[in-house]
Amino acid sequence: MSLEDCYEVCGGDLAAVRGRLLDDNRIAKYLGFFLQDDTYELLGTSMAQQDWPTAFRAAHTLKGTSMELGLLPLHNAAFALCEALRPDDAGVPKNLSAADELKQQVDDAYVITQAGIALL
Template sequence: MTVKECYEQINGDYEGVFGRFRGDERIKKFAVKFLADGSFDSLCKTLEAADYSEAFRAAHTLKGVSQNLGFTGLYMASETLTEMLRSHPEDYVPSMLDELKAEYEKTYAAVEKLKAE
């Protein structure tokens, strides 16, 4: 899988990230680092523990990482949860994590395929 194919698979912003990173090798280098980022796991654990302050931090980190890497779908899903946790954490219900989890899993799988190439 090429870097461009990876971004097409996840509806990512390949052109934007290419403009910032100036080449597929650099994009791949940083995209693969996403696989080691623990913010999604931290988000899940802190939400389960109802620690909304830490959940907000984890969601905000995931939002920033996904935006910087051009992972548009993951960015949008994490932005929604981040803003809800920022302003109304008491309104959180577990089903709100479903869309984010689906985007995360899709993105993670695509980046794993990219890494294997």
């Protein structure tokens, strides 16, 4: 399978990623790392435990790494959740009521992304 197929499944922007990271091997390598990274799991457990600061950081990291690799659907979902969990001045998540639904969207995107990378 090629990177093109993978990004076709994930809904990513391969051309942009290639423009930034310059090297197909490097992209493939970090896609592999992305699957092994446990940030997604950390997001799940911290939200279940209502550990909002950790959940926010996990969403933030996921948003960053997915953007780095041009995995746009996951990035968009993680971005939305991240903003909902971002602490306000009092340290309380800004939009906790939307968190569960946004988390569901992240879950859906992550499953598809996983499937796409798995094609490599």
